[in-house]
Amino acid sequence: MGTLDWKLAEGRLNSMLSGVRDVDIYFVMNIIAPLKNRFYNGERTVRLYNEIMNIRMNYLKATAARLQNKIQG
Numbered sequence: 394m395g396t397l398d399w400k401l402a403e404g405r406l407n408s409m410l411s412g413v414r415d416v417d418i419y420f421v422m423n424i425i426a427p428l429k430n431r432f433y434n435g436e437r438t439v440r441l442y443n444e445i446m447n448i449r450m451n452y453l454k455a456t457a458a459r460l461q462n463k464i465q466g
Contacts (some may be wrong), residue, residue, distance in 0.1 A: 399437060402445045409448065410455060420457065424448065 406429050410421065425448070431441050 397442045398438065399432075399442070400426070402442055403432065405448070418459070419456055 406425065409425050410429075421442070428441065428445050428448075
């Protein structure tokens with residue numbers, strides 16, 4: 394595998410954290426925050442890079458919308 398673009402990975406993490414709604418907090422705390430912690434603790438592995446880059450915003454948004462619909466009843 395070629396050089397991994399860690400600036401791109403960091404930007405992806407930060408973009409996922411912007412505009413977080415209350416219903417998204419589960420995803421932030423259980424998916425995004427652990428990845429960001431590993432990144433800021435200096436981990437630079439292919440596995441971490443792939444985990445960051447494979448998070449699908451559409452999946453997170455769709456899941457959050459389903460949860461919000463359940464909450465609103």
